[in-house]
Amino acid sequence: MKAAATGLLLVMAAVFIAARQFEAALPWLGYVKAFAEAAMVGGLADWFAVTALFRHPLGLPIPHTAIIPRNKDRIGEALANFLRENFLIAPVVARRMRNIDLAGAVGRFLQAPQGQETRIRRGASRLIADLFESLDDERLGGLVKSSIANRLRKMEVSPLLGHALASAINEDRHVPMLEAAIRWTARALDANEGLIREMVHKRANWVLKLAGLDAKLADAIVDGLRKLTADMHTDPAHPVRIKIEEALAQLANDLQTNPDTRERVEAMKVELLDNKSVSLWLDTLWQKGREAMIRAARNPDAAMAGKLGEVLQSMGQSLEQDPRMKGAINMFARRAVAGMAASYGGSIVKLVSETVRRWDAQTITNRLEAAVGRDLQYIRINGTLVGGMVGLILHSLDSL
Known part of the structure; x- marks a missing residue:
């Protein structure tokens, strides 16, 4: 897009030189020259404006250029404040969550026939299986057994x-x-x-x-x-x-x-x-339960096709059709997310602000330019064409 915008500017320069060369022989070329001349002005002005956002034009330390590198800390603070005020305040989160039917979505997912939602189901199942296999079996088993015994x-x-x-x-x-x-x-x-x-x-x-x-x-x-x-x-x-x-x-x-x-x-x-026999029984119960959960997670379609699948589908129907249960779950989710925002929103904002502050000027310039640079080059192209049209209109009025 940079090449396209710069190429259009060079074309206008070439058209201007050619029109100026042959204007005496062909008076109507005055209109073409006026268009090309104003287009160059518009293109150069917008090139300066776009370049001044990210760096000094032509490397010259012109005041009020390289705006983003000079203000990256302020940009980080502004971004963090934007997140805090629009996303991470408990009332805002609760208001946005009010329109989200989490219980209904879970219910529809649980009722999905075997073979549907395979990417989500298999991804979640693989994550659960890997999590159970990666945890320290002896320590986790001891924790489960002691938790059951204490209970x-x-x-x-x-x-x-x-x-x-x-x-x-x-x-x-x-x-x-x-x-x-x-x-x-x-x-x-x-x-x-x-x-x-x-x-x-x-x-x-x-x-x-x-x-x-x-x-x-x-x-x-x-x-x-x-x-x-x-x-x-x-x-x-x-x-x-x-x-x-x-x-x-x-x-x-x-x-x-x-x-x-x-x-x-x-x-x-x-x-x-x-009694030691009860401890051994709990150990065996944990091992069998763990192996069953890993097998079910590794093959979610088989698990969903059996009795477990029937139970989950029944739960899905209840979640989707029972207004009281759906309202209670959605309210719990809304309060949980709002509570997380209230508890950890400040930490997230601080993380965003400090991350941007730690970036060097070149890094943030490159990332922002990569994100919005294409549209900025369209500004240069539009500035060239709009400037040319304005020049043509002014030349026409002057001729009249």
């Missing part, structure tokens, strides 16, 4: 257990577990029948053994236990089952209201958390 230590679990048990009893969700326990008892009885008979034989006195009644007593005990488990399994109103259900209901109530029961449960919880 459990601070949490009183007995009321939660009591509430969960009470809800299960009210909704008859305890019945399958109770029947499974009865079936397990029956299988345990069959598997340990010999042990029961041996115990009865050892504990029977010599009279029973002499009369052979110890075997009959063992048969009666085994048969009675089998009948008890069978009756409990087939009869929901069996007295023993009722007693067990009453005991479960009392346990649910004690877990929520009895201080002694709650204290015993909390003590058991602490002992359980101090």
Whole structure:
């Protein structure tokens, strides 16, 4: 563009010289000469103005030239103030965020069919996978395990257990577990029948053994236990089952209201958390979770196609269709961004100002000229042509 603007100026100079040479023979060339003469003036004036922004024209220290290099610090301050006043003030950020539907955008993204949004999804997935793989596994795993353990230590679990048990009893969700326990008892009885008979034989006195009644007593005990488990399994109103259900209901109530029961449960919880087996279980749980997250992140389409994908799509529908949820999330995002602007806006402004201040004059000149130089060269071209038109009009008025 510099070559085009300078070339046009040279063309006007050549036209002026030619018109002036042949004006006596061809009077109408006076108009051409006037156009070319004024075009040179306009082109030279705009060349001076454009050049004076970035450097001294022809290297001459003319006052009020090289404006940008001489004022780079003031430009940095002005740019920083512009950012602060128009982008980094909490009310301004909140006002701009008010028109941004972040929750709706996330909802539409989560509902996108498999294969769509691949660049964003794969880029984000790759970033997540690389992040998990780059973090110190032992340190991060220890942090996660200690965080979970500390959370459990601070949490009183007995009321939660009591509430969960009470809800299960009210909704008859305890019945399958109770029947499974009865079936397990029956299988345990069959598997340990010999042990029961041996115990009865050892504990029977010599009279029973002499009369052979110890075997009959063992048969009666085994048969009675089998009948008890069978009756409990087939009869929901069996007295023993009722007693067990009453005991479960009392346990649910004690877990929520009895201080002694709650204290015993909390003590058991602490002992359980101090057990090395629980620590190994948490370690295994973390490793499996970490590997699953990395696999899902490496293959986001597969993850989105499974149960996780269904859950995420359901979340997306809720985000997009539920006005209350959408409003709450957008409000949270607006407050979070406004809070970040209030907390870190000054640091960002200071960073911009100090960065510009550290640049040398040549660097900032080159960067600004590269950014807007093309349009500035159009100013030179327009100045040449507009100046020529003004010269032609003035010459025409003078001739008239």
